[in-house]
Amino acid sequence: MILRRIATLTLAAVLAAGPALAGKTLDAVRARGYVIVGVNGSLFGFGKPDEKGVWKGLDVDTGRAIAAAVFGDASKVKWVPLTAVQRFTALQSGEIDVLCRNTTRTLSRDTALGLDFVHVNYYDGQGFMVPKKLGVKSAKELDGATVCVLPGTTTEMNAADFFRKNNMAWKPVVIESTAELAKTFFSGRCDVLTSDASQLAGTRAVAPNPDGYVILPEIISKEPLAPAVRHGDEQWRDIVDYAVMAMIAAEEMGITSKNVDQMLKSKDPKVQRFLGVTPGNGKALGLDERWAYNVVKQVGNYAEVFERNVGPNTPLGLERGLNALWTDGGLMYVPPFK
């Protein structure tokens, strides 16, 4: 089943006549009428349908922002849930237009995998989650532990590096489906679940007893999570990049989905350029001049998206931390929109 999927995607890669020619992706997306976005599918807070079947999450909102920029309609998206193992083949073979699936940008993915990453939409780091009753206080006490981990992730290698560096023995239990892996961890098969800290929070939020688990203080890696596109289509890459950055820029300028209509009357030339009152940005990207207005109006700025999906008032309860604006001591910093 899983094998068949990989094989199909490979076949698609073999037969694909040329999905990645410059400028071709935007034309194909326009002709089709919707953007195909690869998402997680079972990660609460990032990409998962709610009980009514409505897709929710930080990555999902990123996908919506891209659709709003391209079509002026954030709902023109088709979601394709992918496992960690399937995601790159799906993008390479042209099955999806963009991958918004809590994916870490790394050198080998940028080069050997033929991907192009855009602006980070969540700065993360890998952590460990253990059941409280185990009484573990630090990741350094995990010698001999059995660790649940997703295959095909940077996590898998980071964990191997961490245990090697600290000269500790461990046994991985590697399961491809996020949901199945979480179930296995909650059943007690593993002592530890390791993943990006945000993902651990998302998994804990759906635990049968969220209070029974603690996330250990150690963060053992840098995980800049960013959307990715195929290498070779610069125009499409720019569109995706600026759709993500528009949300951050909007927060910086104090534009929200609530006040964006008033902001259209703003006298600030920076805001006028951003919202397309002064034309230029849209033409440069090959989009409608109101593209950024549509992103903010329909999806919101980065702060809204963050609070809605993963912020302190959600079950994940994550603080902004590294993901705050640079003006607030975080890492979110985007180039001028001019």
Add this chain to the structure above:
Amino acid sequence: MTQASDAPAGATRFWNDPANRALAFQAAVLAVVFAVGWYLFHNVQANLARQNIATGFGFLGREAGFEIGESPIPYSAADTYLKALWVGVLNTLRVSFIGIVLTVILGAFVGIARLSTNWLVSKLAGAYIEVLQDVPVLLQLFFWYALFNEILPSPRQALSPLPGVYLCNRGLLLPVPEGHPAYGWAAGAFVAACVLIWAVRRWAHRRQEATGKLFPTFRVGLALLVGLPVLAWWLGGAPTALSVPHLKGFNFRGGLGLSPEFAALLLGLVLYTSAFVAEIVRAGIQSVSHGQTEAAMSLGLTPGQTLNLVILPQALRVIVPPLTSQMLNLTKNSSLAVAIGFPDFVSVANTTINQTGQAIEGVLLIMVVYLMFSLSTSAFMNWYNKRIALVER
């Protein structure tokens, strides 16, 4: 037009000759196949180059950097992708081989039970076959895996049915003898016993043909099979030291561990496939007419001899070909291990594909490895099938 009538009567034109035509058609088909193959290859190369995706098998020599949960050979994250994939191959072989052996034994048992004259036994076997055949094997794997994880206690509360034997959600842990050269000798003696039994059987067969005297081959064989290795072990110094599993920190150390993933995969595959094998065995036995049994009985053969000398040789001819395909099914289904976290070949290859991004090379490797498994199983079973086939005169 005039030229056609000039041709000598009786001689066919070059393109009307069926042999030449056949040759031309074959050449054309071959050309098309090559053209399509070349187009695909070229297309892949061009696409990969344009997207900047790495190609070739150079990655096999690089450090894998990921750990594998269970491995029959020593492996660490510092080893190469090649070694990691080899661990995957060994894991697949291990579960397939043990699975096939258990499936054949269990399937034969259930198939014979299905034919039992005892109403209860026959109906129970029938229910077993119907239920297990009709539930998808992936669901069965999930079921067994979840069951193991849910009902088994954590290592600190491990069940200990026998001293030194522990059962918990880390698996079944057994004490095993500490390494000692005497065990190597015992293994050698076991092989020697097998060769000896083969020789004894040949000799007994000849003697029976010459003199009609029967020789208790089975009992002598069993004695050799058990006796020789025990003797070798005793002569080697009769070591008795055991590596007993003991709880240290989070987990058990020492002894031999059977992980829940392996157990769930093995159990799921064996139960599922044995239901099919049971039907094959039943069909094989029923294909031998009852008159054969009656004839054998009236010649004075015991029920055991009837089964061994009359029924089975005929039934096996019907059983072996479909049995081969069930063995292949089991091997191929073992790739479902990915779903429940057993590090089989597909699981390791998937991780490799994901880390290197070289899906085409990876899928090619998966195809080649499974093809080799399947072809060697078929080759062995075809050889066996020829051996037991009816010798027609």
